[in-house]
Amino acid sequence: MAWAKFFRKPGGNLAKSYQPGSMLSLAPTKGLLNEPGQNSCFLNSAVQVLWQLDIFRRSLRQLPGHFCLGDSCIFCALKGIFSQFQHSRERALPSDNLRHALAETFKDEHRFQLGFMDDAAECFENILERIHLHIVPEETDACTSKSCITHQKFAMTLYEQSVCRSCGASSDPLPFTELVHYVSTTALCQQVYQRRDESFGELLQAASTIGDSRNCPSNCGQRIKIRRVLMNSPEIVTIGFVWDSDQSDLTEDVIRSLGPHLNLSGLFYRVTDEHAKKGELQLVGMICYSSRHYCAFAFHTKSAKWVGSHTLPLRHYDQNKEFTK
Numbered sequence: 001m002a003w004a005k006f007f008r009k010p011g012g013n014l015a016k017s018y019q020p021g022s023m024l025s026l027a028p029t030k031g032l033l034n035e036p037g038q039n040s041c042f043l044n045s046a047v048q049v050l051w052q053l054d055i056f057r058r059s060l061r062q063l064p065g066h067f068c069l070g071d072s073c074i075f076c077a078l079k080g081i082f083s084q085f086q087h088s089r090e091r092a093l094p095s096d097n098l099r100h101a102l103a104e105t106f107k108d109e110h111r112f113q114l115g116f117m118d119d120a121a122e123c124f125e126n127i128l129e130r131i132h133l134h135i136v137p138e139e140t141d142a143c144t145s146k147s148c149i150t151h152q153k154f155a156m157t158l159y160e161q162s163v164c165r166s167c168g169a170s171s172d173p174l175p176f177t178e179l180v181h182y183v184s185t186t187a188l189c190q191q192v193y194q195r196r197d198e199s200f201g202e203l204l205q206a207a208s209t210i211g212d213s214r215n216c217p218s219n220c221g222q223r224i225k226i227r228r229v230l231m232n233s234p235e236i237v238t239i240g241f242v243w244d245s246d247q248s249d250l251t252e253d254v255i256r257s258l259g260p261h262l263n264l265s266g267l268f269y270r271v272t273d274e275h276a277k278k279g280e281l282q283l284v285g286m287i288c289y290s291s292r293h294y295c296a297f298a299f300h301t302k303s304a305k306w307v308g309s310h311t312l313p314l315r316h317y318d319q320n321k322e323f324t325k
Contacts, residue, residue, distance in 0.1 A: 002049060002238045003262040003281035030085055032095045042120040043102065043112070044095055045296040046127060047078070049285040051085055052298040055235050059149040066134040072104035074127060075134035105130060120287045120294045121240045125180045128154055141177035154179050157232040158268070162214045162224050169218035173229075181267070182240040183208050189253045200259025201266025204239065227269040233276035236284070237262060246292075258283075 032044040050056050060082065066075045077098035084093045102112045106126070112118050132150040136143055143151040159173040187207035195203060209225055216222040241254065260283045264276045271277050287296045300307045 001241070001258075001283065001287075002053065002236055002285040003283055030088065030090070031092050032081075033092050037115060038099070039115060039117040040095055040099055041294040042118050042123050043099055045120045045287045045294040046124040047081060047095060047098065048296050048298065049124065049287060050078070050127070051082060052285060052300065053236060054301055055153055056149060057082065059153060060131075063135065063147060063149070067137050068134075069101075069105075072101050073134070074098065074101045074105060074130040077101040078127065078131075102127075117292070120289065121180060124238070124287070125240075128179050142175075150179065151177070153235045154238065155232070156181065156230060156234050156237065158228055158230055160226045160228045162217055162226055164216040164218065164220060164222050164224050166222045167216060167218055167220040169216055169220065171214070171217045180238045180240045181208070182242050184210070185241050185243050185248065185250050185254050188241070188257055189250050192253065192257045199263060199266045200257070200261070201263045203257065205267055205269070229270045229272060230264055230268040230276060231272050233264075233273040233279060237264070237267075237281055246289075 032040070032047060034040045034044055060079065066073075068076060077100075080097055081093065081095060084090075099112075099114065102123070103114050106112045112123060112126070128150045132143060132148050135148050135150075136145045143155075146152065156178040157175070158178060159175040161173045162171040164170070181204075183204050184207060187210045188203060190210070191198075191203045191206040195206060198206070209228075212226050213223045214226060216224055243250075262281045262283070264279065264281070265271045285296065285298055287294055289295075298307060299305070
């Protein structure tokens with residue numbers, strides 16, 4: 001799920017505006033093909049999220065160049081799909097070039113291979129990481145390039161630290177970067193039952209720190225929780241929910257816990273950036289998984305409606321859905 005800063009009036013109620021079976025798709029009138037045996041729904045869902053994120057789409061379009069890898073260039077393949085979304089008259093478009101580029105890029109890791117199902121959240125995250133490498137060909141979490149959309153728009157710059165309330169000892173701060181903030185659904189539901197009056201961000205923070213404790217840095221005998229501090233103001237924040245199994249009885253509880261607004265001050269122990277302290281992000285996209293299939297919802301900004309898209313041939317019309325502002 002993705003939340004982003006939104007400078008226009010956000011979308012209304014999903015239930016009132018989304019009609020099951022509607023042929024309106026995220027492009028808003030184009031979907032992505034997922035022919036039998038392709039198992040590309042995980043990729044198509046990730047692509048539709050990225051396309052519907054105005055901040056990402058416009059930034060990608062404005063980039064002057066990149067380090068190209070030819071037939072295995074994820075950057076070129078993604079821009080190609082975006083160009084088709086904008087200019088093609090076809091209502092269902094292939095994602096073959098991107099699927100092949102992804103498979104070639106990750107063949108040594110045996111990930112995202114042709115014909116095999118994979119994880120949509122990990123696909124989303126890996127596409128962002130590869131875009132960084134196409135723009136700034138250095139594998140680093142501390143990217144400060146102004147042209148790197150991945151780190152300028154999505155990255156959460158954090159550090160974690162242990163501070164003992166008993167003896168006052170503290171560990172050295174450990175800096176790191178997150179593109180997706182993962183939270184256990186089981187832990188989230190536990191917190192919903194225990195903290196009914198807290199904000200969605202506070203529930204996520206509590207869930208993400210359950211069981212995450214360390215020994216006191218001075219070994220005074222205390223067990224202390226890790227404190228995570230956000231140091232920047234990301235324009236897009238992505239939350240990945242981790243499920244214990246494919247079949248879970250927590251689905252309805254998770255849905256009821258979702259908040260359309262997210263305060264970064266609630267999500268982390270402390271926020272140091274003034275813009276991040278004041279900003280409120282709106283829910284912009286959600287990728288769902290059910291019955292061995294990924295789908296996505298999005299709020300289309302120009303039409304001001306929640307919409308779904310199709311990722312199968314039109315004769316098998318399927319809803320690949322996402323949320324967007």
